[in-house]
Amino acid sequence: MRKNVDKDRLIEFGRNLATVRKGLGVTQEELSHRSGLSLSQIARIETGAINTTLNTVFEICKALGIEAHVLFISNK
Template identity: 45%
Template sequence: MKYLKDEDFIKKFGQKLKQVREEKGISQEQLSLLTEISQSQIARTELGQINTSISHVSTYAKLLKVNAMELFDFSDLKAKSKK
């Protein structure tokens, strides 16, 4: 089975994680301390540089006090221009 990496989806997830985190008034550093996930990994996830695990998604949702599905709702993300 070929591994498929959906880079657009990964980037959108990262944007959504950042949006929710900022709406909750939590810094990357604070989220790192709460989740015990390194700040650099959170930053790379938010930048869409890495494909995070489903376990991390669950952890982020619990600590941000949102339903995990909210982190996959990209409908309110602003479209970014491609250069």
Template identity: 35%
Template sequence: MTLVLVPRQKQYRDEQVMLKLGQKIRDKRLQKGFSQAHLANLCNLELSQINRIELGKINTSVSHIFLIAKTLGVKPAELLEF
């Protein structure tokens, strides 16, 4: 009999999705001619957060997707089309 310590499963992150979403947001932002800082101000989010999302470093939430979509004047669903 041996006792084995089984590590917990990590949270699921799809880096492909994170990267693609970030690129999509960046595209829409640039179409509007906004800087990251400007978008952050309009959303009342931190610049660093916008940057992390665009770079695909974080697995952001539905609420943030809706907030950003609204600010960019696009449908939230559109940000997931890739």
């Protein structure tokens, strides 16, 4: 059961990231350049395919000019 809950959280986090990024008018490619992360890594985070590190979350937030808590707000 825990794996399903964890996967759901990763998917929700990824959706939050994609929503915020798009709302700021930033493409995945632009975020990749700003953050120094690969385009494929950003895509995998946004789809919930990987469990990223907090350091990566902070790099993404810095690149987007947002606070980290924004990406953890549940829409449920």
